[in-house]
Amino acid sequence: MSEQLTTRVPGTPGHEVITNTQLSLDVHKLVVRAPLVAAGRQPGQFVIVRLGDGAERIPLTIADSNADDGSIVLVIQAVGKSTNDLVALSPGDRIHDIAGPLGRPSDLVAEGTVVCVAGGVGAAVMFPIAQGLADLGADIITVLGARTADSVVYADEFTALGKLIVCTDDGTAGRKGFVTDALADVLDERSANVVYAAGPVAMMSAVAETTQPHDVRTIVSLNPIMVDGTGMCGGCRVTVDGKMRFSCVDGPEFDAHGVDFDELADRLGTYRHLERQATTHTCRSAG
Amino acid sequence: MTDQPLSKRARMKIARQEMPSSDVRVRLGSFAEVNLGFTEQIALLEAQRCLDCKRATCVDGCPVSVDIPGFVVEIERGDLAAAARILFADNALPAVTGRVCPQETQCEAVCVLGRKGASVAIGYLERFVADWARGQDRDSAVAMQPSGRRVAVIGAGPGGLTAADELTRRGHAVTVYEALHLPGGVLSYGIPEFRLPNEIVQDEVRRLEALGVQIECNVVIGRTYTLEQLRAEFDAVFVSVGAGLPVFLGIPGEGLKGVYTANEYLTRVNLMRSYAFPDADTPVLHGDRVVVIGGGNVAFDAVRTALRLGARTATIVYRRGRTELPARVEEIDHAEEEGVLFQLQVSPLAIEGNEDRWVTGVRCVDTELGEPDESGRRRPVPIEGSERVIPCDTVVVAVGTRANPLLTSSAPNLEITDRGYLIADDRGMTNIPGVFAGGDIVRGSATVILAMGDGKRIAGMIDEYLCATEVTVNSKPSASTVATESESQQSLTDAVPSVGAQQ
Numbered sequence: 001m002s003e004q005l006t007t008r009v010p011g012t013p014g015h016e017v018i019t020n021t022q023l024s025l026d027v028h029k030l031v032v033r034a035p036l037v038a039a040g041r042q043p044g045q046f047v048i049v050r051l052g053d054g055a056e057r058i059p060l061t062i063a064d065s066n067a068d069d070g071s072i073v074l075v076i077q078a079v080g081k082s083t084n085d086l087v088a089l090s091p092g093d094r095i096h097d098i099a100g101p102l103g104r105p106s107d108l109v110a111e112g113t114v115v116c117v118a119g120g121v122g123a124a125v126m127f128p129i130a131q132g133l134a135d136l137g138a139d140i141i142t143v144l145g146a147r148t149a150d151s152v153v154y155a156d157e158f159t160a161l162g163k164l165i166v167c168t169d170d171g172t173a174g175r176k177g178f179v180t181d182a183l184a185d186v187l188d189e190r191s192a193n194v195v196y197a198a199g200p201v202a203m204m205s206a207v208a209e210t211t212q213p214h215d216v217r218t219i220v221s222l223n224p225i226m227v228d229g230t231g232m233c234g235g236c237r238v239t240v241d242g243k244m245r246f247s248c249v250d251g252p253e254f255d256a257h258g259v260d261f262d263e264l265a266d267r268l269g270t271y272r273h274l275e276r277q278a279t280t281h282t283c284r285s286a287g
Numbered sequence: 288m289t290d291q292p293l294s295k296r297a298r299m300k301i302a303r304q305e306m307p308s309s310d311v312r313v314r315l316g317s318f319a320e321v322n323l324g325f326t327e328q329i330a331l332l333e334a335q336r337c338l339d340c341k342r343a344t345c346v347d348g349c350p351v352s353v354d355i356p357g358f359v360v361e362i363e364r365g366d367l368a369a370a371a372r373i374l375f376a377d378n379a380l381p382a383v384t385g386r387v388c389p390q391e392t393q394c395e396a397v398c399v400l401g402r403k404g405a406s407v408a409i410g411y412l413e414r415f416v417a418d419w420a421r422g423q424d425r426d427s428a429v430a431m432q433p434s435g436r437r438v439a440v441i442g443a444g445p446g447g448l449t450a451a452d453e454l455t456r457r458g459h460a461v462t463v464y465e466a467l468h469l470p471g472g473v474l475s476y477g478i479p480e481f482r483l484p485n486e487i488v489q490d491e492v493r494r495l496e497a498l499g500v501q502i503e504c505n506v507v508i509g510r511t512y513t514l515e516q517l518r519a520e521f522d523a524v525f526v527s528v529g530a531g532l533p534v535f536l537g538i539p540g541e542g543l544k545g546v547y548t549a550n551e552y553l554t555r556v557n558l559m560r561s562y563a564f565p566d567a568d569t570p571v572l573h574g575d576r577v578v579v580i581g582g583g584n585v586a587f588d589a590v591r592t593a594l595r596l597g598a599r600t601a602t603i604v605y606r607r608g609r610t611e612l613p614a615r616v617e618e619i620d621h622a623e624e625e626g627v628l629f630q631l632q633v634s635p636l637a638i639e640g641n642e643d644r645w646v647t648g649v650r651c652v653d654t655e656l657g658e659p660d661e662s663g664r665r666r667p668v669p670i671e672g673s674e675r676v677i678p679c680d681t682v683v684v685a686v687g688t689r690a691n692p693l694l695t696s697s698a699p700n701l702e703i704t705d706r707g708y709l710i711a712d713d714r715g716m717t718n719i720p721g722v723f724a725g726g727d728i729v730r731g732s733a734t735v736i737l738a739m740g741d742g743k744r745i746a747g748m749i750d751e752y753l754c755a756t757e758v759t760v761n762s763k764p765s766a767s768t769v770a771t772e773s774e775s776q777q778s779l780t781d782a783v784p785s786v787g788a789q790q
Contacts, residue, residue, distance in 0.1 A: 036511050045510075050468050054560065056568040057468070082568055097468040099505035227559070227569075230466050230507055231691045232476075233551035234533040239542060244535060249693055263542045266644045270544045274570040 014052075014094030018071055020087070023153040024146075026078045027121050028087040029063070034098045035070030037062065043132035044106030044221065044253055048229040049074070049086070050097040056082040059226045059248070062101060063124040064131075072098075075124030075153070081278040102229045103252045107219065110136035112193035115186055116158075117179050117207050119145040119199025123154035125221050126198045133196075134161040141165065141192075143182045145203065149173035180206045187214045194219065197256060201268065205261035218256035222247050224264060225271070239263055293335055303405035304333040311624050315594055318480040318562060321621055322386070325415040334362035337407050340399055345409060348397040350740030351384075351449075353377040355394060355409055358416060371420040374413065379452035379495070380445060380739065382421060382487045383474055385414025387584075388736045389615045421490055434458040436753045439521040441508045441694065444472020445735045446527035446726035448492070449742030450749070451500045454525075457750045460499070462521075464506040469558060472529060473735065476558040477550070479588050481595065482618070485557070509694040514701065514722065522756070523721045523749050526709060527742060530727035531691040536580065536684060540638030545572060545646035549585045549685035556592050574681025577601045578649050580635050581685030582611070587618040589683045590627050601627050602677065606634040606654050606667040630677065632656070634667055638682055648676040688732050706731075715745035716752070723749055 018031040037047055041062050050057045064073035078084045089095070106129045114133050118126035123144055130140055140162030146152040149172035158164045165182045166174025175182055180203075186192065187210070197207040198221040211218040224236040224247050231249035238247055241258035245251065307323040314321055325333065337359040345355045354373050361370035374381045390396075390410035398406035436459045440447045443465035451461045469475050471488040496502060508514060508528070517524050533548035535541050552571070555561040559569035577593035579586050582605035593601040603622070605612060608631050612619060623629075630651070637650040652674050654667035690707035702710045702718040708731060709717055709724040716723050725741030727733055 036506065040511070054563075054567045056559070081565075097505050099466065099468070099507055100510065102507065102510055227551060227554055228467060228476075230510075230531070231693055232531040232533070233554050234535070234548040235551045237535075237542065244541070249691070260542075263644075267542065267544060270572070271570045274564070278565045278568060278570070 014096045015098050017089045017091055017093045017095065019091055020089055022087075023075070024151045026087075027151070027153055028076050028078070029124075030074045030076060030086065030089065031071050032074060032095060032098065033070055034072045034100075037098060037100045038065040038067050038070045038072050041065050041072065041101035042105035043108065043128040045101035045103045046229070046252065047072070047074070047098050047100030048102060048226070049095055051082070051085055051089075052096040055085065055096075057097075057227055057229070058082050059102070059223075059229055061125040061128070061221070063127055073124075075121060077121040080275045099229065102248060104250070106132060106196075106253055108132045108136055108138075109194045109217070109219075110138035112139065113190060114138045114140050115183060115192045115195045116140060116142045117145075117183055117195060117197040117199070117203075118142065118154075119179055119203040120147075120151065121153065122197075122199030122203070122221075123158070125223075126196060127154050127157055129196050129198075129221070130158060130161050141186055143167065143179045143186065144174075145169075145179035145182075145199065146173070178206065179203060180210045183207060183210050187211065187216065192216050195256075196221075201261055201265040204256065204259075205265075208256035208259065208261070212257060219253050220256040220259060221252050222254060222259070222264060223252070224267060295338060298336055298338060299400070299404075301332055301336045303336065303408055304329045304411070306408070306411055308621070311626075314481065314625060318595055320484050321481050322414075324418055325411055327415075330362055330412060330415040331365070333408050333412055334359050336400065337363070338399065344397040344399065345394040345407075348394040350393065350736045351378050351743050353381075353394075353413070359407070359409070359412055362412060362416065367416060367419050368423070370416045371423070374416050375420070377743075378413075378739070379449040379743075380474075380491050381413050382417035382491060383445065383483060384736055384739065385410055385412075385417050386483050386487075387474075387478060387615075387734075389734060391616050393736070421487070431456060431458040433460070434753065436460070436522040437462070437520075438523045438525065438749060438753075439464065439517045440525045440527060441514075441517070442466075442472060442526070442528040442726075443470035443492070443502055443504075444527060444529050444726070444738065445474060446529075446738035446742035447472070447525065448495060448500075449739040450525050450527060450725070450746040452495055452498065453743055453746030454749060455495070455498050455500050457746075459522075459750070459753065460501075462501040462503060464508055464512075464517075465502060465504045466507040467558065468504050470502050470504065476554045477585065477588070478735075479553065479557055479592050481591065482588065507693065509697040514694060514698040514719075518719065518722055522753055523723065525742075525745060525749060526694065526717070526722065526724040526728060527726045527738065528691065528694055528728050529738070530688045530708075530732050532689050533684070534687045534689055536635060536686060538635060538637050540640060540646070541684070543638055543640040543644050543646050545574070545640075545680055546638055546682045546684065547572075549579070549581070549589045549683050550688065552589055552683045553585070553592065556596070562596060571596070572681055573597050574679070575599050576679040577681040577683065578604055578677055578679040579683040579685055580604045580649070581687070582607065583613045583685065583687070584615055584618055586683075586685035587614045587622050587627075589685050591618075591622055591625060593681070593683070594625055594627065598681075600679075602630055602679070603627060604630045604633050604635060604649065604651065604677065606632065607664060608632050608656060611656075611664050632667065633677075634669060636674065639676060646680055646682055648678040649682060650674065650676050688727070690728060714748040714752070715741065716748070721752065721756075723752075 016033045142158040145167045195218045204220045226236045227233040236247040239260035358370040358373040395406040440463040474488045555571040560567040561569040561571035577598045579590040652669045656665035657668040660666040725745045726738035
C-alpha cells in the first residue's frame with residue numbers, strides 16, 4: 001500500500017488506454033491508467049472493469065503494473081461482446097470504471113522448486129504470480145500451453161523468470177501435447193514444492209489430478225462469473241472442500257485438490273445461450 | 288388554502304386518500320413506477336386530515352424525527368416550498384423514504400387517527416412534497432463556515448448519504464467512497480425501479496454533490512485503501528458499508544444453474560439494467576416459473592421483478608404465515624394484484640436439478656407454527672409427510688444478508704462481534720478513536736430509514752467529536768497535498784456528473 005492516498009488524475013472521467021498490443025489472434029494487452037489500483041496491487045489480484053454506460057462489469061487479472069506512472073496491464077481474450085469491445089479500444093480511449101485491486105493477494109510459496117502451469121490467456125493470470133515468486137527467489141519452471149504456436153503468449157516474460165516449457169496441441173511450438181504431460185514429466189524428474197495453475201477449467205482440473213498422486217500442494221486461480229467483485233452478489237460461489245466460498249473475496253486462489261471443477265465449469269455456462277444473442281445483436285447493429 | 292381553519296370534526300370526516308397506481312396490465316409490461324403519486328388536490332385533502340397534535344407522536348415514530356405536522360400544515364397552507372424546507376431539514380432523502388419506508392410500523396402506526404380509523408398518509412405526503420421539490424430550483428447551497436475538518440464516509444448507501452448531508456451542512460468537507468460504479472447502495476442496486484426509480488436516487492445524489500459532498504466511486508475500502516489509511520488522512524471516518532454478504536439456505540442444489548441470490552438477481556436487473564439485454568450487455572435468466580424463497584421486502588422486489596421479466600408464474604415461498612411476512616403491506620398488496628402466488632408455511636429442503644444441472648424445482652415441506660423463537664416470531668415446525676416439489680426453472684434466495692468481511696479483515700484492530708458486525712458505543716464510535724459506524728454493519732440487516740437514522744444521529748456525534756478535538760491530521764504534510772488534489776477533481780460517474788459546487 002502506498003504511503004498516502006493516491007488521487008485520481010483530474011480532468012476527463014475514466015481511465016485512459018495508453019497502449020493496445022495484439023499478442024495473438026484474439027488476445028490483446030492493454031496498458032491502462034489506473035493509479036489507485038497500481039499503487040497497492042499485489043500478485044493474484046484483479047480489477048472489475050466496466051467500459052461505459054450499459055456495459056458489463058467483468059473481472060480481469062492485473063497482469064502487471066507500474067506504480068510510478070500509475071498504469072496497469074490487462075490481458076484480454078476476445079470471447080464475447082464485452083471483451084470484444086475492450087480489445088477494440090485505441091490509445092486515448094477511456095474505460096469508464098475500474099475498481100480494485102480486488103481479491104486476496106497470492107499466497108506466494110517461494111521455497112524450493114515451483115512449477116507454474118498456464119493455459120492460453122491464463123498466462124497473463126500466472127505471470128504476476130510467477131513474477132512475485134521470482135522476486136522472492138523461487139526456482140521457477142513454467143509450463144505454458146496453447147493451441148498452436150500463434151496463440152502462445154507471454155513466453156519471453158516467463159523465460160526471463162526461469163525455465164520455460166512450451167506445449168502446443170498441434171506441436172507447432174515446443175512439445176506436442178497437453179501441459180499435464182509436461183507437468184507429469186517435471187514432477188517425475190524432481191520434487192516440486194508447490195504447483196500454481198491458471199487457465200481453462202478443464203486444464204486446472206487436469207493439473208489437480210496430475211499433482212494429486214505426487215502429493216504436491218497445488219493452487220489454482222479461478223475465473224467464475226462475477227458481478228460486483230466485493231462479495232455482494234454471490235454469483236462467483238465455488239465449492240471448495242465441500243464448503244461454499246466466494247471467489248471474489250475468499251479467492252480467486254484456492255487449493256486445487258478441494259475445488260469442485262465440474263460445478264465451476266457448469267456454472268460458467270449459465271449464459272452461453274444468451275452470449276450468442278449479445279454478439280449477434282452487436283453484429284446486427286454494426287451492420 | 289382555506290380561509291378558516293377546519294374544525295377537528297371536519298378534518299376527521301375526510302377519508303384517507305388512496306394512492307393512485309398504474310393498471311396491473313401496464314405494470315407487468317414495464318419497470319415503470321407503480322405508485323403514481325398524489326396530485327396537489329389529493330395532497331391538500333389528505334393534509335387537512337392531520338390534527339396537528341400538540342404532542343406529535345408521529346415524530347417520535349420517525350427514525351429521523353421529521354417534523355411531520357410542520358410540513359403537513361404547510362401543504363395545507365399551500366406553501367410547498369416551506370413544506371420542502373422543513374422536510375429536507377430533517378431528512379436527506381425524502382423522495383426515497385416517502386417511497387420505501389415501512390410507515391405502517393413507524394410514523395403512521397402512532398398517528399392518533401389510526402386509533403379509531405385510518406392514520407394520515409404521511410408517507411404519501413412526504414413523497415408528494417419531495418417530488419414537488421425535485422422540479423424546483425432548490426437553494427441547496429447552504430451558507431456555512433468551513434470547519435477545516437475532513438470526514439471520510441465509507442459507502443454511498445442511505446446511511447452514508449444522510450451522514451454526508453448532515454456533516455456537509457455543519458461545514459465539514461466530506462468524501463464518500465463507494466465500491467460500485469454508481470452511488471446509492473441498496474437504493475441503486477437493490478430496490479427496483481417500479482418501487483423507487485433510479486433517477487430519483489441519482490437526483491438526490493446530485494443535490495448532495497451540489498452541496499459540496501465529494502463522491503468517489505469504484506473505491507473499495509479494505510482493498511483500494513485500508514481503513515487505517517483513511518483514518519490517517521481524515522479527521523474522522525464513518526463506516527456505513529451495510530451488510531452486503533448474501534445468506535444462503537445451506538440446502539442441496541444452491542450451486543445449480545438458475546439459482547440466484549436476491550442480491551445478484553436484483554443487481555443484474557437494477558444496477559446493470561439486464562432487463563434491457565441485449566441493449567445492455569449484462570444478461571439475466573428470464574425464468575418461466577420463478578420461486579423466490581423469503582418473505583421480506585427484498586423477496587417481494589425479486590418476485591415482482593420476475594413477473595416483469597415475463598415469468599408465467601412467480602411464487603413466494605415463506606416458512607411462516609401471512610401475518611409474519613416482514614415486507615411492507617403495500618408491497619404484499621401490489622404483489623397480490625400483480626398475480627404473485629404465495630406458498631406460505633412452506634419450508635424449502637432442497638433445490639432439484641436435471642442432468643444438465645439446471646434447476647427443475649424446489650423440494651419443500653409444509654410447516655405449522657410452534658412456540659416463538661429468539662426473534663419473537665413463532666417457529667415453523669415441519670409437518671411430517673407433507674414433502675412435495677414445486678416445479679420451477681429459476682430460484683431466488685432472499686433470506687437476508689450478513690456482514691461483509693472485506694473491510695474488517697483489512698482492519699485487524701477494529702473490534703467486531705463473532706458474526707462480523709462492528710461494535711459501536713452510544714456515540715456510534717468504534718474502538719478506534721475517530722472511526723464511527725452505523726447502519727446494517729452495526730445493527731444487522733434492517734431498513735433504509737434505520738440506516739438513515741443512524742447516519743443522521745452519528746453525524747451529530749462526529750460533529751461533536753470534531754469540535755472537541757484538535758485538528759491534528761491536517762497538519763501532516765502528506766495530507767494537505769491530497770486535500771488540494773481531490774478538491775480539484777470531478778466525479779467520475781456518468782450518471783452523476785459533478786455539479787461543480789465543491790468550492
